[in-house]
Amino acid sequence: YLISYLDKNDKIIIIDTDTPKEQIIGQLKDKFELFIHTYTAYSRELINQKKMKIEPNDLVDLTNLLYIKKGQYYWTKEKRWINLIKEANMEKYIYTEQ
DSSP: OEEEEEOTTSOEEEEEOOSOHHHHHHHHHHHTHHHHHHHHHHHHHHHHOTTOOOOTTHHHHHHHGGGOOTTOOBOOOOHHHHHHHHHTTOGGGBOOOO
């Protein structure tokens, strides 16, 4: 498999690997856990609730979740995103003041 991505310095990294596809998918799911689960909850809400509307900044807010890794926290005061993250069972990523 050929994989390409940007590292933390925005350099393009290309890997030609014999790693099994399932292992690669598992690593990506692990790395982007908050984004994947919250995006799924967001999509489910859009489909199931007619009253939920796409807001102009939603794509930016969702994209920001890609930067949050395990052991890091997401800080927001927007109840909408807090509720979606909780619905996705990803509360461990929500920053709470002590």
